[in-house]
């Protein structure tokens with residue numbers, strides 16, 4: 001049998017089952033869109049793409065791919081930096097499954113929906129959603145891996161708001177997590193490793209009004225602002241979400257971008273946000289009453305598609321002077337203007353979710369450090385990758401074990417082994433139950449070998 005034969009058989013079978021206008025090869029119209037992901041450095045090109053419209057069609061694709069011996073991957077929003085939605089076999093692209101409906105305090109979102117789709121559907125009901133900071137990111141990829149966002153202090157992680165899901169398992173069965181609490185547990189933080197999530201039931205939160213935006217501090221004040229922020233966090237209310245980026249802004253140069261968002265009682269917004277403004281001398285601020293939709297739209301503009309990226313991550317318990325020193329030196333040694341360091345806060349409601357309620361590994365307050373080595377498509381990667389590795393290494397003495405799974409690379413074994421804390425053995429068991437052949441590859445989860453190599 002030639003190498004092309006299994007693919008030809010699969011393409012023929014899928015076309016018969018789903019229609020020939022839903023199966024694409026290189027050169028077909030939608031192929032380019034479906035194989036295009038946010039990180040332009042991802043070079044994997046699928047042999048086949050299929051766009052199912054229903055649970056049953058997803059199940060058919062999963063089953064047929066295995067019958068033909070063709071590897072598969074699942075594409076949601078295409079924003080995983082490591083490009084895990086693409087493989088060189090069959091990509092099941094959920095682009096046609098983006099519908100979102102809202103009833104009462106719950107949204108039902110298709111497996112391919114973007115965070116922005118869910119926010120847009122919830123807004124007319126005066127409800128908010130626990131999303132990340134960008135609307136373009138896939139809601140399933142974000143949620144299954146955790147989902148840090150601007151409202152996390154009052155809503156918890158995106159994963160904490162996943163109430164249920166419909167899932168196509170590796171054996172082709174379409175199941176509901178209502179009948180399988182262990183599957184729901186694994187999906188809430190364990191990534192898309194257990195099946196194709198075709199729809200999610202998501203808890204919404206009443207929109208009491210948000211205030212937030214972007215504030216630029218001069219680079220010379222970066223260390224002072226971060227030190228002040230560490231003090232501020234000690235007594236800050238749940239409603240204060242705060243993200244930082246050590247970045248380079250055109251026409252301004254290196255600076256510290258802060259993104260404060262207040263999601264608590266509206267009458268306390270001004271006082272809480274004033275405290276952030278007083279941490280330094282802002283060069284510019286867009287902080288104002290806003291909506292989640294507008295907030296995400298501001299971010300969407302700042303995360304261009306197609307640049308080349310490497311990413312490393314560390315988690316630190318708090319911003320100590322030593323850590324601030326490491327971060328400042330690292331930012332000043334950046335190899336180019338696209339390289340930056342982000343800091344995301346984990347606090348409030350997210351820390352109060354029961355430690356064993358979800359597969360997410362760390363429930364104490366912390367900061368996620370996101371070391372992003374972004375560069376133009378024609379710039380060599382070496383200096384950027386070396387820089388990201390060096391920053392990660394410099395942070396190691398201060399960091400907690402593990403790291404945020406959605407940001408971990410597939411080869412960061414030691415961090416992967418510790419990323420789920422005490423939940424790792426339970427996740428390994430879930431993988432064995434739901435996907436014993438390992439046909440789904442998503443956010444990295446450990447296997448038994450890795451846990452033995454890097455014991456807790």
Ligand SMILES: Cc1cc2nc3c(=O)[nH]c(=O)nc-3n(C[C@H](O)[C@H](O)[C@H](O)COP(=O)(O)OP(=O)(O)OC[C@H]3O[C@@H](n4cnc5c(N)ncnc54)[C@H](O)[C@@H]3O)c2cc1C
Nearest residue numbers: 076077078079080084111132133138141147148192197442
């Ligand atoms: C610009 C940008 C901003 C970001 N902001 C944040 C943020 O604020 N907070 C945060 O926590 N993270 C953030 N992330 C990280 C992001 O949450 C993860 O990369 C997430 O996995 C992206 O999901 P996706 O569906 O867009 O990506 P994809 O690349 O399509 O998918 C990611 C992984 O999930 C799997 N997957 C996707 N959909 C499904 C499904 N329905 N069923 C089963 N498996 C599925 C894929 O197979 C793949 O392995 C950001 C990433 C980018 C690039």
